Amino acid sequence: MSTDTLQPPVALGRDIDRSAYARWLGKLTDGICGLTAAGTVLVVLTQVISRLLGAPISWTEELTRALFIWMIFIGLATSMRHADAARVTIFMETLPRSLRRLALPIYLFCCLGFFALMGWTGATMVRQQILMNESIATLGWPSWVIGLVMPVSAILAILCTLESLRQHRAAIALDPSKATPKQEAAS
Template sequence: MAFLLIVAILAAVTIQIVGRLADSPAPWTEEATRIFFIGMVYLGVGMGFRKGESARVTVFLNWFPRSVRNLGRWFYVLPSVGFFCFMFYTGFELVVQQYTMNEMGAAWMIPMWLVGLCMPLSAILGILGVAENIILHPHLLEGGE
């Protein structure tokens, strides 16, 4: 999915550059680039937590005994889940606002709440990723590889 978004961004930016050089810019390319980039960033935030790749810092944990490393797990889990809950709440409010106000994209004329959905959806992916770490990869949270 991320690869497709990168290809879409590359295509939109290329069309934008060629259009400007030809003195005939396509206004939809700016909006397309923005939408694809937002989707890619939020997808990356949510998916980056699948194997503890985003928030895990093990250099200092490895210096401590196992009992302290086990506590370190909760210094990863609790703030991460708290962040994703906040992100879900804020994203949900954004989607409701966009839906209520009937916000539309300027060039594509698509409902902006469809774009806004990526925020609460990535929060759900992030929470599922943290849960996956706890259940399937607990050794990663203890400072192991």
């Protein structure tokens, strides 16, 4: 086997050539998702065990909901990092090449616009929760602790979208001539 056909080195399923920024962004988003998933499992187990023992704990349902909300919103940012957003690729492939070139700018404009709107709406909501001194009854926490996920995930989603553009541009733009062997195998 010749060395020119070997695949680039991979460590733990990730490409070594990713930038430090991309690795940091991945660890941050994956870490938050992992912590919230683990927390959700532990809280639900606590809830089930306490109910089986006949002494249900009141705060477990609210905390499960809060962790799940954080996991979903940060998971959205993570999916953008992997360019896993839902797209109608079969429709895009039927368009003429000249129109297909507009797919990437439209994709970016829509994604970044949506996340900017989500961030602004989330920041407005958090400000309102702080001003009104809203709290979660069973946990005794301020409501903004949960609401904060909207602007945080919006910022992370924008950063992840831009990073995915750098890493997965050919896959996002549906340009098979520029796709890497890894991207071709995934499609």
